[in-house]
Amino acid sequence: EIVLTQSPGTLSLSPGERATLSCRASQSVNSNYLAWYQQKPGQAPRLLIYGASNRATGIPDRFSGSGSGTDFTLTISRLEPEDFAVYYCQQFGSSPPKWTFGQGTKVETK
Amino acid sequence: EVQLVESGGGLVQPGRSLRLSCAASGFTFDDYAMHWVRQAPGKGLEWVSGISWNSGRIGYADSVKGRFTISRDNAKKSLYLQMNSLRVEDTAFYYCAKGPDSTGHYERDNWFDPWGQGTLVTVSA
Numbered sequence: 001e002i003v004l005t006q007s008p009g010t011l012s013l014s015p016g017e018r019a020t021l022s023c024r025a026s027q028s029v030n031s032n033y034l035a036w037y038q039q040k041p042g043q044a045p046r047l048l049i050y051g052a053s054n055r056a057t058g059i060p061d062r063f064s065g066s067g068s069g070t071d072f073t074l075t076i077s078r079l080e081p082e083d084f085a086v087y088y089c090q091q092f093g094s095s096p097p098k099w100t101f102g103q104g105t106k107v108e109t110k
Numbered sequence: 111e112v113q114l115v116e117s118g119g120g121l122v123q124p125g126r127s128l129r130l131s132c133a134a135s136g137f138t139f140d141d142y143a144m145h146w147v148r149q150a151p152g153k154g155l156e157w158v159s160g161i162s163w164n165s166g167r168i169g170y171a172d173s174v175k176g177r178f179t180i181s182r183d184n185a186k187k188s189l190y191l192q193m194n195s196l197r198v199e200d201t202a203f204y205y206c207a208k209g210p211d212s213t214g215h216y217e218r219d220n221w222f223d224p225w226g227q228g229t230l231v232t233v234s235a
Contacts (some may be wrong), residue, residue: 035221037155044205045155047223056223088155090221097169097217099147099157 002027004089006102012110017078019076021105023089028069036065036074039104040085049074076107084109092094111137112224114206119229122196128165132189132206132226140164143216147225148202158204159191162215164225174200196233203217203228 003026013019021106023034031052037045047056049065052072075084091109118130132144146158159170159180168180179192189206205228209219 033220044225044227045222046225047221050210050221050223090155092220094217096159099145099222100159101155103154 001031001098002091002093002100004091004100004102006087006089006105008105009091009103010106010108012108013079014110015079015081017079019074019079019083021074021076021087021107023067023072023074023102025070025091027073029072029091031068033094034065034067034072035090035092037088037090038083038085039088045088080105083107112208114208114224114226116204116206116226116229119204119231121232121234122198123235124198124233126196127192127194128231129195130191130204130206130229131189131229134187134189134206134208137208139187141212141214143211143214143219144182145207145222146190146204146214147207147211147222148181148200148204149228150199150202153202156202160209160216160219161189163215167214167215167216193231194215196231198233201231201233203230 007022032048034052036049039045053065064075086104086106088104113135115133122128143162145160161168161180177195181190206227207222207225210217
């Protein structure tokens with residue numbers, strides 16, 4: 001089973017700053033099968049990035065995803081007040097079908 | 111607009127049963143696979159179960175296999191999760207989520223979008 005480890009656990013930044021979130025897999029992951037979600041308190045997760053680098057519909061271009069193999073990154077170029085939230089990476093393994101999530105990175109206001 | 115609305119959560123004693131529902135709208139329900147994902151309060155996300163468009167293929171996480179049953183009614187545009195032999199560790203928000211693959215096979219869904227708002231299941235004596 002592939003384990004996803006996100007770092008840091010908490011990121012303390014100010015609005016306007018750049019956020020860089022890491023997701024490391026215990027084995028190589030097909031980039032097509034790597035996604036990122038944003039979750040705000042009391043809300044469901046929202047898809048941000050799929051296929052490692054593709055923005056979902058309606059996601060602002062300050063969000064970008066990159067990476068391959070075992071190392072993936074979510075970057076928020078300039079933090080807006082509404083971006084302070086928890087972010088999860090997720091991978092899909094096809095044999096057998098299994099979906100696993102990282103433990104999350106909280107982006108909080110400094 | 112795609113909407114998913116869960117219902118059926120509540121407080122239940124260990125060993126008892128509960129049935130969750132998810133009402134879908136805004137898309138052709140029987141074209142897509144559907145999933146349940148849960149989140150214990152303050153914790154991370156765990157995929158629970160998925161079902162293909164015609165109920166022909168179904169999968170479960172090991173943690174719920176043999177206790178939970180996923181089903182769907184395409185005529186009612188609804189997804190269900192029958193949870194039996196509930197345990198304290200099943201306490202979580204349960205989200206239904208749509209898969210992106212238009213062939214409707216759950217095992218081809220690389221991600222989930224969108225998710226419903228969730229329903230809370232609390233298992234406690």
